Amino acid sequence: MTTHTSPLKATPPGAAGAGDGAPAARPPRRGRSASPRTHSGWTPWLYLLPALVLLAGLLVYPIYQLGLISFLEYTQAQVSGGEPTTFQGFGNYTTLFNDSQFWQVLLATVVFAAACVVSTLFVGCALAVLLTRVRALPRLALMMAALGAWATPAITGSTVWVFLFDPDFGPVNKVLGLGDFSWTYGRYSAFALVLLEVLWCSFPFVMVTVYAGIRAIPTEVLEAAALDGASQWRIWRTIMAPMLKPILIVVTIQSIIWDFKVFTQIYVMTNGGGIAGQNLVLNVYAYQKAFASSQYSLGSAIGVVMLVILLAVTLVYLRLVRRQGEEL
Amino acid sequence: MRALLRVKRPGRLAAEAAALLIAVAVAFPLYWMVLSAFKPAGEIQSTDARPWTLAPSLDSFRRVFEQQDFGRYFLNSLLVAGTVVILSALVAFLAATAVTRFRFKFRTTLLIMFLVAQMVPVEALTIPLFFLMRDFGQLNTLGSLILPHLAFSLPFAIWMLRGFVKAVPEALEEAAYIDGASRTRFLWQILFPLVFPGLVATSVFSFITTWNDFLFAKSFIISDTSQSTLPMALLVFFKPDENDWGGIMAGSTVMTIPVLVFFVLVQRRLVSGLGGAVKD
Numbered sequence: 001m002t003t004h005t006s007p008l009k010a011t012p013p014g015a016a017g018a019g020d021g022a023p024a025a026r027p028p029r030r031g032r033s034a035s036p037r038t039h040s041g042w043t044p045w046l047y048l049l050p051a052l053v054l055l056a057g058l059l060v061y062p063i064y065q066l067g068l069i070s071f072l073e074y075t076q077a078q079v080s081g082g083e084p085t086t087f088q089g090f091g092n093y094t095t096l097f098n099d100s101q102f103w104q105v106l107l108a109t110v111v112f113a114a115a116c117v118v119s120t121l122f123v124g125c126a127l128a129v130l131l132t133r134v135r136a137l138p139r140l141a142l143m144m145a146a147l148g149a150w151a152t153p154a155i156t157g158s159t160v161w162v163f164l165f166d167p168d169f170g171p172v173n174k175v176l177g178l179g180d181f182s183w184t185y186g187r188y189s190a191f192a193l194v195l196l197e198v199l200w201c202s203f204p205f206v207m208v209t210v211y212a213g214i215r216a217i218p219t220e221v222l223e224a225a226a227l228d229g230a231s232q233w234r235i236w237r238t239i240m241a242p243m244l245k246p247i248l249i250v251v252t253i254q255s256i257i258w259d260f261k262v263f264t265q266i267y268v269m270t271n272g273g274g275i276a277g278q279n280l281v282l283n284v285y286a287y288q289k290a291f292a293s294s295q296y297s298l299g300s301a302i303g304v305v306m307l308v309i310l311l312a313v314t315l316v317y318l319r320l321v322r323r324q325g326e327e328l
Numbered sequence: 329m330r331a332l333l334r335v336k337r338p339g340r341l342a343a344e345a346a347a348l349l350i351a352v353a354v355a356f357p358l359y360w361m362v363l364s365a366f367k368p369a370g371e372i373q374s375t376d377a378r379p380w381t382l383a384p385s386l387d388s389f390r391r392v393f394e395q396q397d398f399g400r401y402f403l404n405s406l407l408v409a410g411t412v413v414i415l416s417a418l419v420a421f422l423a424a425t426a427v428t429r430f431r432f433k434f435r436t437t438l439l440i441m442f443l444v445a446q447m448v449p450v451e452a453l454t455i456p457l458f459f460l461m462r463d464f465g466q467l468n469t470l471g472s473l474i475l476p477h478l479a480f481s482l483p484f485a486i487w488m489l490r491g492f493v494k495a496v497p498e499a500l501e502e503a504a505y506i507d508g509a510s511r512t513r514f515l516w517q518i519l520f521p522l523v524f525p526g527l528v529a530t531s532v533f534s535f536i537t538t539w540n541d542f543l544f545a546k547s548f549i550i551s552d553t554s555q556s557t558l559p560m561a562l563l564v565f566f567k568p569d570e571n572d573w574g575g576i577m578a579g580s581t582v583m584t585i586p587v588l589v590f591f592v593l594v595q596r597r598l599v600s601g602l603g604g605a606v607k608d
Contacts, residue, residue, distance in 0.1 A: 043511065047426035048438070050419045051482050058457070058479035059445060065456035079459075130347055133340060138347040144592075145354040151591035152358065153540035155559045156580035160361045163573055171360065171377040200357065261449045264542045268563075283451045290455045291547060303452030314447040318440065 063307070070300035079296065092301040101277065102285075102302070109260065109281040112191055116198045116259035121252060123199060124206025129236060131211050143208075150204035158268035161197040184270055187278040194265050194279070202258060206251045213247040214240060246321075253317045257310060263287070282306050361584070364577035365389065372574045388574035392565075392582065395575075400554060401561040402582065408470050408557060409538040412477045413531045419478075420485035421493075421527060425519065427486070428493040429501070445483035450476070454547050461548055468552035473544055481534035488533075492526025493519070528594050539587055558583045 070092055077083040096102050127146075131139050149157075165172050167180040183193045217240065225235050241248065263283040270279040273288060280288070282302055290299025364372055366384040392398045426432075427439055457476055458467075466472040496519060504514045542559040549555050562583065565575040 041432070044426035044430035044432045044435075047422040051423035051486065054419065054475075054479040055445065055482060058460075058476050059448065059453070062453040062456035062460060063448065065459065066453060069455060069459075127350065130343055130350075133343045134347045135340075135344065138344040138351070141351040142347045142354070145351040147591050148358050148588060149354050151536065151587045152584050153536075153559070153587060155540065155542050155562060156361070156584050157357070159562065159576050159580050160357045163364065163577065164357060164360060166573070168375060169373060169377055169573060171379065174375075174377050200354065257447055257449075261451055263451050264540075267542070283449065286452060287454065287543070287547075296455055300455050303449070303455065306449045306452050310447045310449055311444070314444050318443070 066300050066303050066307070069297055070304050072297055074297040074300070076294040079294070088297065092297045096298060096301050096305075101280075105277075105280045105282060105285045106305075108191075108279075109283075112195065112281060113256065113259040113262070116195055116202070116262070117252065117255045119195065119199050120202050120206055120255050120259070121248075124203040124251070125210050125236075125248075127203065127207045128210035128214060129232065129240070131207070132214055133232075146204035146207055149200050150202075150208075152201060154201065154264040155268055157197055157201050158265050161193065161200070162269050165193055185275065187274065190270050190274055190279050194262070194269050197265050197269065198259060198262060202255065206255065209247060209251050210244060213244045217243050249317070249320055253313065256313055260306075260310060260313075358584070361577050361580050364573060365581040367574065369574055372577075388578035389582070391572075391575050392578045397553075398558075398561055398579065398582065401556050401558050404470060404555060405539060405557040405583075406586070408473045408477070409535050411474050412481060412538045413535050415474075415478050416481040416485055416534045417527045417531050420482055420489055420530065421520065421523060422515075423482070423486045424489035424493045424523075425515065428490050429498075442483045442486050446487065450480050451543055454543055457544075458547055466548075468549055468555055470555055472548040473538075473541065473557065476544060477534070477538040477541060481537060484533060485530045488530045489523065489526050492523045496522050532590065532594055535590060536587060539583075 071088055071090070072078075073086045073088050073091075078085045127142065131142060134142075152160075162184070164170050165183045167173055167182045173179065173181055181189075184190045221239060221243075222235065225239055230238075261283055262281060266273065266279055266281055266284050267287075272292075273280040273284050277285075277288075282305070286299045286302035286306070288299075289295045289302060360379075363379070363381060365388050366386070367381045367388075368383050368385040369387060371378070371381055371383070372388075427435055427442075453476075461467050461472040466475070500518065501514060504518055505511075509518070540559070541557070545557045545560050549557070549560065553560075558579070562576060562579045565572040565579060
């Protein structure tokens with residue numbers, strides 16, 4: 001990770017993209033004379049063209065539109081053309097921020113995402129370490145089971161988990177002796193159920209990635225530590241975790257992003273956000289505002305809030321990566 | 329690794345028992361899904377949930393395929409996911425080549441933009457995309473699902489393919505040019521086959537996100553159910569009075585199997601590919 005010797009590495013973060021563009025900086029070993037590269041300056045852009053067109057049309061433009069709609073009065077009347085759209089300024093945001101339900105949903109989203117991230121990372125890392133301590137057969141079994149959970153579509157995972165915890169026909173209540181206790185009735189038990197499903201389908205990514213990372217650690221280091229009598233926890237804390245830091249950053253950030261955006265599980269398992277919206281998270285909340293009550297501008301404002309939060313997470317991530325001097 | 333295997337014997341046995349136990353627990357929901365799909369109606373709606381069945385039946389599957397035009401939804405899902413996978417792989421391959429084999433102005437800026445783009449909550453874009461699709465007359469078409477998924481799969485695919493393209497030695501490129509190969513020829517006949525394993529690993533992600541998509545399918549296919557994809561077909565079996573669990577589990581099984589097959593086929597490449605993308 002830190003052994004790259006590319007000339008780009010010296011580029012300071014602030015001067016991103018400025019120093020490496022000049023034609024003179026092109027390494028001579030590119031061998032321009034060896035091939036007909038008369039228009040080589042345009043070639044990368046030609047290669048990038050399809051990707052950039054798609055992203056501009058379907059990502060950048062919709063983001064602009066999202067921001068725009070959040071500043072407009074945009075309900076069913078405007079959509080059908082019955083009334084002209086009017087500019088609201090920050091009106092939608094004021095409405096949103098004065099709505100106690102919004103704050104409640106935001107808090108629930110943050111707490112739920114945090115619980116998902118922490119449990120996913122803990123389980124994923126613990127099982128990755130476990131994988132290194134067992135022989136091929138148990139390893140294969142666990143790997144295969146995890147890949148199965150990983151591959152399961154969110155919607156079928158949700159339906160299966162709801163069924164497993166069904167008060168009438170599910171095996172879980174029967175085994176635990178809970179009778180006809182309904183998991184989706186109470187707010188916290190419903191969130192707990194969704195958390196279990198999210199954990200089930202997202203720990204494999206962490207486990208597989210961290211396991212791949214552990215395998216890349218020189219065995220001598222771990223061997224020496226084990227010979228010195230270090231406990232597994234100590235080996236993890238003082239050797240593996242620091243060496244795996246780049247990988248851990250990646251899986252943490254990916255988990256934050258995924259778990260902050262959970263939609264399908266909440267929507268399917270709690271039937272659109274739970275009783276009286278008790279299990280709403282921002283994503284589902286925005287969807288319900290926009291498509292169930294036709295308040296497209298409020299839904300867009302919620303979307304902008306999500307965008308800003310995730311952008312902040314991304315910036316933190318970029319800082320962390322940059323601080324490690326990693327080359328892009 | 330071998331060093332770690334040399335831990336004390338009871339310790340290892342305990343670890344292996346734990347690993348097997350966890351594997352069983354993790355696989356159990358999938359087992360229960362398939363089992364319930366094959367259970368006859370009487371058993372599935374019975375209060376003593378037995379973990380086996382003595383009279384497997386295909387009734388639930390038959391109901392799914394007959395009542396709900398499921399085969400059509402299945403083909404739609406396959407068509408959408410397949411198109412996205414192929415197009416995304418080609419477009420991302422070109423873009424990844426551009427950002428790894430060339431030095432040009434704004435290269436680093438572009439890379440950062442690709443990274444930031446991965447963080448965008450695409451669910452939040454459902455609202456503007458809905459209006460975009462409406463304005464272009466794409467609502468209720470499979471195109472309304474293909475286009476956004478194609479675009480959203482690109483940033484991650486480009487980011488991940490970078491490592492694979494970078495791994496191809498530059499000397500190879502020079503040799504090809506010296507031998508008189510054109511740039512296009514190098515790109516498609518030399519670089520593309522070498523990067524192909526990486527493309528497979530990447531395509532797992534675009535396939536899965538597209539195949540699993542629920543939100544766009546729900547939002548953009550609103551009136552023409554002949555264009556529906558599998559997730560929507562599944563929801564039909566949820567009824568306010570009583571859920572048809574047999575139908576739901578059979579439908580879930582049908583929906584899960586293609587992804588599982590895809591995963592098992594590419595799992596080795598996936599693990600090494602992920603390692604490559606992460607460590608880079």
